[in-house]
Amino acid sequence: MDIEIKVKESRFNYRVGAIILNNNKILFMKDGKGDYYYLPGGRVKLHETSEEAIKREIKEELKIDVEIERPLWLVENFFVEDVKKEKHHELGIYFLINIKDNGITKKNKFIVYENNNKKLEYTWLSFESLKNEYLYPEFIKERIFNLPKTMELIVEKEENGEYI
Template sequence: MDISFNTTEGRFNYRVAGLIVKDNKLLIMQDKGQPYFYVPGGRIKMNEKSEDAVKREIQEELGVEVNVNRMLWINENFFKEETSEEQFHEVCFFYLVELKENEDLKGNEFVVDEEGKIHTYYWKTLDEIKYINLYPLFLRERIVDLPLHINHIVET
């Protein structure tokens, strides 16, 4: 069971995100019909460790296995989703991950159909990221200087 639920005030999500950086580029994704981008990841399941969740989510979304390098950020995010206008309270653990030795993602742009959800993935240079409609917003600036220790970030 995913740890996500609706309340009268909005939806709560407990999630993970994996940052895959290769050749000074970050892998970002966009759902069909959405005006914004984000990094791969998803909801944590009940009784699942967040590190296991990020590995599982990337395997499900991209079909590749990753090693977890380290946690970078814990992000508390309070936002209204652009398309649905649903109010969210989200807690997300952001991990720096790397593809396992035998894994690769081909091309600067590719499309994945995840059980009917169409995701387009893009490799964007770290310099390009600051000009992209990428959420959460803090990633645009902080992606160029990854912390050595876990940082806590709150966005309202």
Template sequence: MDLSFSSTDGRFNLRTCAVILSHEHLLTVRDARSPYRYLPGGRVQLHETAEQALLRELREELGVQAKISRALWLNQSFFTEDVSSERFHELCFYFLVEAPDGMDAAFRHSTERQEPNGQKLTFEWIHIDHLEDLYFYPT
């Protein structure tokens, strides 16, 4: 069970995500319904640590066995999602993750993957100098 719930006031979401850097590029993801990019990861499930959730999500989304280097920060954000107009209160754990061997070459260009639930994800390495030009959540 995902640690996410809705009420009449909006949605609470507990998320975990990976900061994966390679050759001055950051791995980003975008789904088919959203105009913005975000970092790879997903929702934490009940009785799962943020680290366990992140490794599971990276296996599901990218098909890789990743290694977490260290925790970076915990971010609390409040936003209204562009597509659904749903109001969010989100807590997200950010971790620095080592790019598994060969992943930077395999994903050097835009790469599409499909999640187990059928959602299409587009992964793209973005040079760090171009990040400020992108529409990114959270900002």
């Protein structure tokens, strides 16, 4: 069971995200629900560690085994989701991930279908292009240039479509 609580028009999520790098590019994805990019990963399950969750999510989505280099950020994010317009309070742990190349680093874009036939579109975005992309989490646009050596806490709060 995913760690997620829904209360009226609000939702709490506990998720993990993968920072997968390749030649000054970072892997982002879209799932067809919205026009924005986001980082590979997903929700943590009850009684699952964040490290177990990121390994499971990447295995499910990309069909590859990964090695966790280190946790980068613990993010407390408050936002309104773009498609359903639900208020979200999300805790996310973002990991720097090493992959065993199965060919995905050679393709600029590629598509993977999950077991439920859900289409996932992956794209390698250059660090420089991030500032012009519609993507979440927003802090990646700046922080990707200087990855922390130890985990940092980030709090992002969106009000009326603007991060404050």
